[in-house]
Amino acid sequence: MTARVALVTGGTGGIGTAICRHLAQLGHKVATNYRDEAKAKAWQDAQRKEGFEFALARGDVADPAAAEAMVREVEKQLGPIEILVNNAGITRDTTFHKMNALQWQEVIATNLGSCFNVTRPVIDGMRERKWGRIVQISSINGQKGQYGQANYAAAKAGMHGFTISLAQENAKFGITVNTVSPGYVGTDMVMAVPEDVRAKIVAQIPIGRLGEPDEIAYAVGFFANEQARWITGANLAINGGQYMGW
Ligand code: NDP
Numbered sequence: 001m002t003a004r005v006a007l008v009t010g011g012t013g014g015i016g017t018a019i020c021r022h023l024a025q026l027g028h029k030v031a032t033n034y035r036d037e038a039k040a041k042a043w044q045d046a047q048r049k050e051g052f053e054f055a056l057a058r059g060d061v062a063d064p065a066a067a068e069a070m071v072r073e074v075e076k077q078l079g080p081i082e083i084l085v086n087n088a089g090i091t092r093d094t095t096f097h098k099m100n101a102l103q104w105q106e107v108i109a110t111n112l113g114s115c116f117n118v119t120r121p122v123i124d125g126m127r128e129r130k131w132g133r134i135v136q137i138s139s140i141n142g143q144k145g146q147y148g149q150a151n152y153a154a155a156k157a158g159m160h161g162f163t164i165s166l167a168q169e170n171a172k173f174g175i176t177v178n179t180v181s182p183g184y185v186g187t188d189m190v191m192a193v194p195e196d197v198r199a200k201i202v203a204q205i206p207i208g209r210l211g212e213p214d215e216i217a218y219a220v221g222f223f224a225n226e227q228a229r230w231i232t233g234a235n236l237a238i239n240g241g242q243y244m245g246w
Contacts, residue, residue, distance in 0.1 A: 003027045030054050085134075093148045206240060
């Protein structure tokens with residue numbers, strides 16, 4: 001298997017860490033971004049203790065200039081980016097009639113704006129080299145909507161619109177673009193939800209439990225694989241059977 005350079009945004013988070021590790025186990029050189037240097041170094045040290053080496057580049061994915069600088073820094077450290085995983089994301093949950101403009105804008109800028117901000121400085125090189133893998137980490141709630149998440153669901157549904165347009169534009173350049181839509185995974189984001197609400201969520205999952213970060217990472221490795229070259233514009237739902245639509 002060809003070793004590639006991968007950038008995973010939000011790699012220090014629950015799902016992101018699993019994606020970084022899985023891509024490294026597949027033999028790729030992996031970088032992620034950070035905003036808080038001390039937190040990122042602690043994460044990097046913890047990964048080293050477990051035998052993983054990851055490059056770090058400062059970058060806020062919601063900010064176009066910062067995202068471009070982050071991409072250039074990764075290229076400087078590891079070389080041209082061949083696999084891009086747009087994974088960084090946040091929630092600012094509240095029902096729409098209580099939502100303020102900041103809660104809307106932050107979620108759209110971080111979850112959807114980031115797809116432009118990070119992919120734009122990466123795409124030209126992929127097109128020139130005629131090879132690339134781009135994977136968006138969307139969400140079940142972008143597929144089915146969710147009470148209290150009009151901002152998040154709009155951003156996550158938008159990510160798939162982005163995927164299927166980019167897939168068409170870049171198919172002739174050896175670049176595949178796909179979406180992974182996880183259901184509820186037991187990371188900090190979901191463990192922050194009150195326990196009684198979580199129990200109600202689990203009750204809706206036919207497999208009967210929350211997902212594990214590794215189960216999402218596996219799908220990213222699949223899309224990044226050389227042999228996944230005829231799969232583009234796909235959305236892979238990984239949700240324990242909670243939602244079986246598109
Ligand atoms: P975490 O909260 O554990 O991690 C989020 C990561 O994104 C962190 O590394 C965080 O970095 C980074 N991040 C957030 N905002 C920015 C920003 N502006 N610039 C750069 N990095 C940023 O989340 P998960 O691992 O649970 O989620 C990962 C992705 O999966 C998200 O897109 C989420 O929406 C999606 N998802 C998660 C599900 C779940 O059940 N957990 C279900 C469906 C989808 P920092 O430490 O600097 O904040």
